[in-house]
Amino acid sequence: MTETRQHARYTEYHPRWYRSRVSTWWWLSRWPYLKFILREISSVFVAWFVVVLLLQIRALSRGSEAYAAFERWLQNPLIVLLNMITLFFVVFHTVTWFNVAPRAMAIRFRGKRVPDFWIVGANYAAWAAVSLVLTWFLVRS
């Protein structure tokens, strides 16, 4: 039976109801909101990493002198500082992403929900493994 019900219509605008406008600074009013915005801002640093990676690829394709110049650019103190901040934010992205992963996927094993701890743990273990493999590829000469 899929008969649609007509529900009562309420006046949507009432002149005496008090409606407060949400401030532009709503995200500063509570620490969880600020943490949320910082988490979202981490995406900007993810994009910055892509830029650095592509600059590296471009330098590699232009010969060893261009690459040496790129490596020198990376040693510029301002760039190092920027990359330190970037590292903080990309790690923050990873940690916050893993922490919410179990909620987004209700993984069931033998009919019962797998406890969050295992899912988060599995993610961290995989992260460690992937990092080791990538390091092995990248630190060789």
Place this chain on the structure above:
Amino acid sequence: MAKQSNEPVLWALFSAGGVFAAFVIPVHLFLIGLAFPLGWIPAPGYEYLHALVRLPLARLYVFALCFLALFHWAHRFRYTLYDGLQIKHLNELIFFCCYGGAILGTVWAGYLLWNFR
């Protein structure tokens, strides 16, 4: 049936990008941004890196990483601008700047990697 929204596709790209970024970007950035420039770990030589990037699998990996990470940024940043700055009324402009930026980055990545010699 209501008009199909494209949001699911954009969200799927955001999620895939988020997963990929979460797993690989920290170690990449640590090495290329800090460990190698600051000399904590000896940096790989030009010859080795050049040969590594030439491998088709490596180029595919880099392309996928750039493509997904950029779309991850685009989607997340778009919503941050909507909610953080409450400029929803500029939503068409924001949409084009964010996804347009991601497309440009992806095209640049594709161009660099395809022509890599």
Place this chain on the structure above:
Amino acid sequence: MTETISLEVLRYSPERDAEPSFQRYDVPLRKDWVVLDALNYIKDKVDGSLTFRWSCRMGICGSCGMMVNGEPKLTCATFLSNYAREQGPLRVQPLRYFPVIRDLVVEITDFMTKLQSVKPWLIRNEEKPISEGEYLQTPEQLDRYKQFSMCINCILCYAACPVYGLDPVFIGPAGIALAQRYNMDSRDEGAHERMDVLAQHEGIWGCTFVGECTKVCPKHVDPAGAIQQYKLTATIERFKSFLMPRGAK
């Protein structure tokens, strides 16, 4: 001389005031009193004009939701003694992001309309006649949606959700969690009907997984989890309908 605690309650009278303002009351600090008891004390003994909603006073009806020191809480489940040593008075305000009718009473028709739009009831293609017996359900099938069925519609989650405050079209945490409750129920066959409402642009996609809704939920429903699971379902459906346009439904 019994110990007292100070409350600052936001008052708003539509006939008299242009804007709400705080009024301070001193209330006895009894160790078993909750904020609701304090409000009832004020109404009984101090200021009969104070207006607020409450009913069961045991955390199941969902009527008494208010902001207590900036956090959405059920006032029947929030003990005064937890705030006894705080600096400054205990602030009680109406639920955030809803229009205020009077004092601590908010207008929740928006929530009601959105809830109704997700069809929170079992939808069957064909009802089984009673003579054929009950719908059977295993404990595993129950477990898939039970958590979402715990919702008492107290709308604390809406008061915690910044997206709901910023975006009038967003359906909101409880609405989507309840839609999921029925989608995941093995007796239900209405998932595609709900999909149209939920998957339209701002139905669920406005959610950016802030996660505050789950934190404030008094019944541990985890609406944030429900929404992310639904996003995944909706995405899979979208890809399926793209790849098999005629076969999908």
